[in-house]
Amino acid sequence: MKSILCKFTFGVMTSLTINASAQVDISSLAGRQLYVLKKCGDCHNQGAAKFTPIKAAYDSTKMATHIETLKLENVLRKDTSPRKIKKTFGEEVLALVAYGKHRAKADTAAANMVTAGFVMTREPCRTCHLINGIGKDIGPNLAGVGAKHDKKWLVEHFVNPQAFVKDSVMPTFNALPKAELEAMADYLLTLK
Numbered sequence: 001m002k003s004i005l006c007k008f009t010f011g012v013m014t015s016l017t018i019n020a021s022a023q024v025d026i027s028s029l030a031g032r033q034l035y036v037l038k039k040c041g042d043c044h045n046q047g048a049a050k051f052t053p054i055k056a057a058y059d060s061t062k063m064a065t066h067i068e069t070l071k072l073e074n075v076l077r078k079d080t081s082p083r084k085i086k087k088t089f090g091e092e093v094l095a096l097v098a099y100g101k102h103r104a105k106a107d108t109a110a111a112n113m114v115t116a117g118f119v120m121t122r123e124p125c126r127t128c129h130l131i132n133g134i135g136k137d138i139g140p141n142l143a144g145v146g147a148k149h150d151k152k153w154l155v156e157h158f159v160n161p162q163a164f165v166k167d168s169v170m171p172t173f174n175a176l177p178k179a180e181l182e183a184m185a186d187y188l189l190t191l192k
Contacts (some may be wrong), residue, residue, distance in 0.1 A: 067096075168191035
């Protein structure tokens with residue numbers, strides 16, 4: 001396992017641990033989608049009019065400062081309170097740093113995996129669940145969930161968790177589009 005220490009400008013220190021032998025982590029996948037949504041490629045992709053190469057060492061403090069300087073809006077969530085905006089901004093920076101560190105893997109991931117990473121970060125599944133060793137253990141650790149359940153079960157569980165676990169405190173995700181629910185299920189099926 002590899003630990004990545006991330007610090008952003010708000011003085012909050014966070015650590016990510018990524019298992020290099022596992023599939024691409026949701027943070028890297030979310031970062032890939034954020035890279036597109038924030039239009040980072042307009043400057044950082046080969047052939048861009050004002051091409052600026054991305055440095056090999058990814059520093060979350062510098063990235064946060066860069067994003068703040070450019071006045072890029074949050075795209076992960078449309079928060080309204082300053083506290084939530086700040087928190088979402090920090091999550092976006094961490095995801096972009098994770099993407100930068102694991103770009104080769106994230107760029108080869110299937111589109112549904114990128115969708116899953118973005119949705120599972122946006123919703124934020126790790127507030128309650130451990131996914132690849134990252135998150136909280138309020139809800140079940142999702143290690144091995146792909147060996148226990150099929151896609152149909154997972155999708156139906158997202159829509160109505162209490163139908164499967166009577167005392168579940170998991171919120172329903174019945175408002176999410178079917179494609180997002182299926183993408184999350186596809187990702188969880190990789191956790192064997």
